Amino acid sequence: MCLAIPGKIVELDSQNALHAVVDVVGVRRKVDLGLLQDEPPVPGDWVLIHVGFAMSKISEADAVDQMRTLTMLGEADAAMEEVRGYGLENDGQDSWGQGPQSGNRS
Amino acid sequence: MKFVDEFRAPELIAKAGEEIRRLADPARHYRIMEVCGGHTHAIYRFGLKDLLPANVELIHGPGCPVCVLPMGRIDDGLSLAANPDFIFAAFGDMMRVPGTHGSPLEYKARGMDVRIVYSPADALKLARTNPTKHVMFFAIGFETTAPSTALTLKRAKAEGLPNFSVFCNHVTIIPAIRAILDSPDMRLDGFVGPGHVSTVIGCRPYDWIAMDEGKPVVVSGFEPLDILQSIVMLLRQLRKGEARVENQYKRVVPWEGNRAALRAMAEVFELRPYFEWRGLGFISQSALKIRASYAEWDAEQRFSVPGVRVTDPKAAQCGEVLKGVLKPAQCKLFGRECTPEQPVGALMVSSEGSCAAYYNYEHRKPVTIANAPSN
Numbered sequence: 001m002c003l004a005i006p007g008k009i010v011e012l013d014s015q016n017a018l019h020a021v022v023d024v025v026g027v028r029r030k031v032d033l034g035l036l037q038d039e040p041p042v043p044g045d046w047v048l049i050h051v052g053f054a055m056s057k058i059s060e061a062d063a064v065d066q067m068r069t070l071t072m073l074g075e076a077d078a079a080m081e082e083v084r085g086y087g088l089e090n091d092g093q094d095s096w097g098q099g100p101q102s103g104n105r106s
Numbered sequence: 107m108k109f110v111d112e113f114r115a116p117e118l119i120a121k122a123g124e125e126i127r128r129l130a131d132p133a134r135h136y137r138i139m140e141v142c143g144g145h146t147h148a149i150y151r152f153g154l155k156d157l158l159p160a161n162v163e164l165i166h167g168p169g170c171p172v173c174v175l176p177m178g179r180i181d182d183g184l185s186l187a188a189n190p191d192f193i194f195a196a197f198g199d200m201m202r203v204p205g206t207h208g209s210p211l212e213y214k215a216r217g218m219d220v221r222i223v224y225s226p227a228d229a230l231k232l233a234r235t236n237p238t239k240h241v242m243f244f245a246i247g248f249e250t251t252a253p254s255t256a257l258t259l260k261r262a263k264a265e266g267l268p269n270f271s272v273f274c275n276h277v278t279i280i281p282a283i284r285a286i287l288d289s290p291d292m293r294l295d296g297f298v299g300p301g302h303v304s305t306v307i308g309c310r311p312y313d314w315i316a317m318d319e320g321k322p323v324v325v326s327g328f329e330p331l332d333i334l335q336s337i338v339m340l341l342r343q344l345r346k347g348e349a350r351v352e353n354q355y356k357r358v359v360p361w362e363g364n365r366a367a368l369r370a371m372a373e374v375f376e377l378r379p380y381f382e383w384r385g386l387g388f389i390s391q392s393a394l395k396i397r398a399s400y401a402e403w404d405a406e407q408r409f410s411v412p413g414v415r416v417t418d419p420k421a422a423q424c425g426e427v428l429k430g431v432l433k434p435a436q437c438k439l440f441g442r443e444c445t446p447e448q449p450v451g452a453l454m455v456s457s458e459g460s461c462a463a464y465y466n467y468e469h470r471k472p473v474t475i476a477n478a479p480s481n
């Protein structure tokens with residue numbers, strides 16, 4: 001599926017208004033807010049993230065719901081792998097996943 | 107969080123199943139296409155077919171980006187990246203998709219600099235941190251992903267980043283639906299509309315399917331109950347002889363879509379006159395190309411692309427499966443020469459591909475609605 005991962009905005013980037021730190025089940029990564037320019041989220045808001053970009057604001061209940069959908073679909077690990085991969089934290093050294101389930105969906 | 111509990115409730119799922127049986131006219135055979143590969147995955151994963159009466163048939167649609175990409179495009183992208191100064195960057199689900207001479211992963215094993223990125227923005231970052239290399243991002247996806255590529259291109263241009271380009275394979279869902287409706291061997295009664303594509307394009311672009319073609323469309327979420335509810339909504343319309351666009355996935359999909367995302371796409375991309383789809387052939391105005399004002403960051407405008415056309419391996423029936431004419435297991439290679447471990451066709455690679463979904467869940471049958479994890 002086009003993995004859409006729910007996350008909570010914890011902090012806006014003071015250097016770059018288009019970036020924010022999100023928390024996805026305890027993992028924190030920077031995401032791009034450029035697609036939500038018309039209704040910029042603030043810390044505490046929940047968003048759906050796709051390939052490193054927040055693509056829509058959602059309610060907390062819907063965020064919980066979405067995470068459960070991913071778990072039910074067996075995609076939660078792939079989603080967390082994707083989130084951990086944002087920002088090339090390991091210096092561009094990608095983690096080669098295990099087979100067809102790894103990596104993100106377009 | 108009552109809402110969440112409701113979705114988990116198996117009674118509701120059973121009820122939806124009953125309602126479907128009640129609504130389905132036994133004298134009719136319903137053919138409903140789920141457009142999105144995410145829905146295909148969920149349908150197999152949860153064994154939803156088992157909850158439907160025999161006369162409600164689900165047909166898998168073209169909404170799996172790696173599946174519809176013709177092999178020639180993969181070959182083209184890889185041939186550009188054969189230059190030792192290149193880094194080939196793509197999403198993880200591209201890595202095992204076979205080209206004529208192997209997948210990106212196999213090219214990596216042979217020494218090509220191939221990197222998985224999880225975001226197009228990270229491909230840009232790779233370019234910044236590798237100034238002596240040229241980073242080419244192999245972009246795929248429908249309207250869900252295209253806006254992110256568009257913003258990434260805008261950032262590259264704003265920065266004047268010289269060593270970054272995009273090999274653009276973005277496609278648009280509406281012309282593919284039109285091509286399917288136009289094909290004479292396809293009779294469909296309605297559509298389960300894509301969830302996340304619709305967060306970007308909204309629900310209006312489906313209007314013509316209802317108004318001109320007289321077929322109902324219900325934009326749907328991905329939980330088992332979402333999909334079953336969408337089928338109920340479709341059957342209700344069909345029973346009343348109606349054809350409307352409805353939004354079952356209101357909690358995520360706004361009717362108007364995401365205007366900022368649509369603006370970014372319009373600024374950076376224009377429609378290609380035509381584009382080849384695996385299985386569906388050439389479809390006019392069905393894909394995005396990068397505008398001339400971004401030529402410097404467009405791998406196709408900047409480098410010379412061979413433009414190869416290759417036909418799929420003869421015995422592979424990916425085209426027929428993609429069109430919904432054959433079921434995955436009816437392909438001669440299914441489960442023998444072609445498995446998720448050794449895929450021949452792209453439909454066996456992506457978890458959104460119907461062959462992989464069918465192989466993993468139907469063929470092996472590990473999960474059904476009754477024993478699905480409930481957390």
Ligand code: SF4
Nearest residue numbers: 422424437444451461
């Ligand atoms: S089984 Fe393999 S070759 Fe046959 S249609 Fe599916 S992906 Fe293509």
